[in-house]
Amino acid sequence: MVTVTRTDSSNKDFVELVRLLDADLSIRDGEDHSFYAQFNKIDMIKHAVVAYQQEQAVGCGAVKAYAEGTGEVKRMYVRPAFRGKGIAGKILSELEKWAAEIGFHTLILETGKAQPEAIRLYTKSDYQIMPNYGQYENVENSVCMKKVVADHKVDA
Secondary structure, eight states: OEEEEEEOTTOHHHHHHHHHHHHHHHHHHGGGHHHHHTTOOOTTOOEEEEEEETTEEEEEEEEEEEETTEEEEEEEEEOGGGTTSSHHHHHHHHHHHHHHHTTOSEEEEEEETTOHHHHHHHHHTTOEEEOOOGGGTTOTTEEEEEEEOSOOOOOO
16 A cells, blocks of 8 residues: 655655656756756755655655746656556646645656656646746746646735
């Protein structure tokens, strides 16, 4: 059984999983890796989750503030031996629930064309492709997506 635990970026299991993620992305992104890496520091992340199967850390993800009411999904990763078992979906679902609890009504994210399995996960989880935002605006290999995770009221 997989359990998903809320934590922050000081969690040693989260740090180790992110190290594995960065090694994987370094291969996938090739020469572009250093560009992406500068936007993926984890030292200030307050909302991270780690998925465990029989006490082994098998996956992670995080959400951080991007703008008023909008959070950004970061550092999604599942160990290769545990992929295809719905773990990433559980991680993402917990992040969405937590994001809504802390006041985010919308989540955005950036993934790469070199991560087709991530694009499938997000599409299956009702994320919609949006124009590339922020630092990814003119980056050809970036795919940006968004999802509304909670109702938000606009003051009249």
